[in-house]
């Protein structure tokens with residue numbers, strides 16, 4: 001969904017969004033029923049955790065490092081889910097958060113490629129994607145996280 005500002009090649013060279021430390025495990029994607037089905041076809045032994053009502057992939061910590069790789073990441077091929085990846089992954093580094101009682105679309109400061117783009121360009125894309133993002137958040141409210149300082153607020157939902 002972010003192909004206007006992020007190429008597949010740039011993602012393939014980076015994959016920072018598919019690894020986590022213990023402080024940002026909350027960033028791991030919400031796994032809906034259909035994603036769980038796809039993941040279990042790829043790895044029937046895949047386990048899941050439930051945190052604050054959200055189903056997440058169970059991830060194992062790397063030995064001697066505070067590092068967790070998403071179990072759907074193949075270090076050679078990329079995401080094993082291909083086009084079926086979770087919605088959170090399809091819009092990352094955009095995220096949806098709750099700020100002062102409103103849903104907002106924010107930009108994660110972690111993606112080095114997108115964070116280097118002009119913020120106006122990213123805000124325009126956020127505006128274009130907002131209807132799809134808010135519609136998905138209606139279906140999957142667990143993907144709306146509490147606002148965290150440092151995330152750039154690009155757009156706030158209109159009050160109804």
Ligand code: SF4
Nearest residue numbers: 018070072073079089
């Ligand atoms: S589901 Fe795919 S894109 Fe999302 S974090 Fe895991 S490997 Fe990365």
